[in-house]
Amino acid sequence: MIPRSAVFALALPFASPVLAEGFLISPPLECDLEKDCDIQQYVDSDPSSDAMDFTCGALSYDGHKGTDFALPDRARINDNIPVLASAAGRVSGMRDGMADSGYSSATADDIDGKECGNGVVLDHGNGWETQYCHLKQGSISVKTGQEVALGETLGFVGQSGKAAFPHVHLSVRQDGAVIDPFDPDGTVTCDTPGDSSLWSLRPEYRGGGLISIGFSDAVPAYNAIKHGDAAAPSLSVQADALVIWGHMFGTRADDIINLSITGPDGMVISDDVTLTKTQAQAFRAIGKRGRVDWPAGTYTGTVTMIRGLQIISQRSTDIEIR
Numbered sequence: 001m002i003p004r005s006a007v008f009a010l011a012l013p014f015a016s017p018v019l020a021e022g023f024l025i026s027p028p029l030e031c032d033l034e035k036d037c038d039i040q041q042y043v044d045s046d047p048s049s050d051a052m053d054f055t056c057g058a059l060s061y062d063g064h065k066g067t068d069f070a071l072p073d074r075a076r077i078n079d080n081i082p083v084l085a086s087a088a089g090r091v092s093g094m095r096d097g098m099a100d101s102g103y104s105s106a107t108a109d110d111i112d113g114k115e116c117g118n119g120v121v122l123d124h125g126n127g128w129e130t131q132y133c134h135l136k137q138g139s140i141s142v143k144t145g146q147e148v149a150l151g152e153t154l155g156f157v158g159q160s161g162k163a164a165f166p167h168v169h170l171s172v173r174q175d176g177a178v179i180d181p182f183d184p185d186g187t188v189t190c191d192t193p194g195d196s197s198l199w200s201l202r203p204e205y206r207g208g209g210l211i212s213i214g215f216s217d218a219v220p221a222y223n224a225i226k227h228g229d230a231a232a233p234s235l236s237v238q239a240d241a242l243v244i245w246g247h248m249f250g251t252r253a254d255d256i257i258n259l260s261i262t263g264p265d266g267m268v269i270s271d272d273v274t275l276t277k278t279q280a281q282a283f284r285a286i287g288k289r290g291r292v293d294w295p296a297g298t299y300t301g302t303v304t305m306i307r308g309l310q311i312i313s314q315r316s317t318d319i320e321i322r
């Protein structure tokens with residue numbers, strides 16, 4: 001394996017003084033990583049047509065120039081989650097007015113050349129810039145030329161521009177060159193996590209995990225999961241079936257997803273599903289048909305994501321059946 005420092009030595013010959021200048025950033029979202037949001041894609045640190053994140057993991061795609069902080073589903077866009085300035089600076093550019101339609105063949109023409117969607121660029125001096133993309137239509141609350149403080153609200157999280165899921169994309173640049181805030185001076189290798197960082201508090205790297213889980217009375221449509229309305233709030237004792245589903249990011253071949261339901265009378269169902277490929281996002285579901293009425297009461301669904309011999313993510317949820 002080529003050490004990542006070698007890769008960056010070619011791409012960024014002047015990157016080493018980064019830390020000496022003391023430019024530090026904070027996450028653009030105030031959310032509980034692993035609960036309310038996830039970093040699902042990192043800067044592509046592979047100069048070829050392949051892609052890899054700074055750990056040599058798969059959480060990137062070819063040419064990705066930023067870090068994606070994702071919300072679990074589109075329903076959360078309605079919560080008006082603030083996008084925060086990652087450092088103090090001056091607004092050097094902004095765009096608003098694009099729909100939160102996401103990216104599809106139907107919207108591709110409108111988005112061409114405006115992949116960032118509704119966005120803000122901040123100038124921090126000394127050649128440093130940050131850019132925030134895919135903000136909610138009509139939410140941008142700063143003007144070009146305005147000075148903003150660290151943590152000041154720029155707008156809300158949305159899904160405008162070339163965005164497959166609701167998230168804020170944060171790009172960091174120095175003199176126009178993309179900088180990975182997790183490896184600003186290119187010293188990280190595949191085997192060593194490195195300690196250089198632009199983060200004042202470095203977010204933990206998670207190589208995949210559960211985004212959301214829920215109960216339903218049939219295997220939900222993937223779109224319903226992405227929109228945030230797949231999880232039934234309660235179910236009838238006469239429900240056709242009892243289904244537990246899990247939505248994951250950063251899956252890899254041979255990951256095992258264990259899904260289980262326990263009811264008032266004990267275990268209803270438990271099964272392992274082995275995944276077959278690396279995917280940015282995926283979902284799996286298992287269920288059981290109701291031949292007679294389900295016993296009324298509280299049911300617990302648990303989804304566990306296992307990689308190798310390690311549990312990398314686990315969540316549980318309860319539902320009332322009545």
Ligand SMILES: [Zn+2]
Nearest residue numbers: 066067068169
């Ligand atoms: Zn991105």
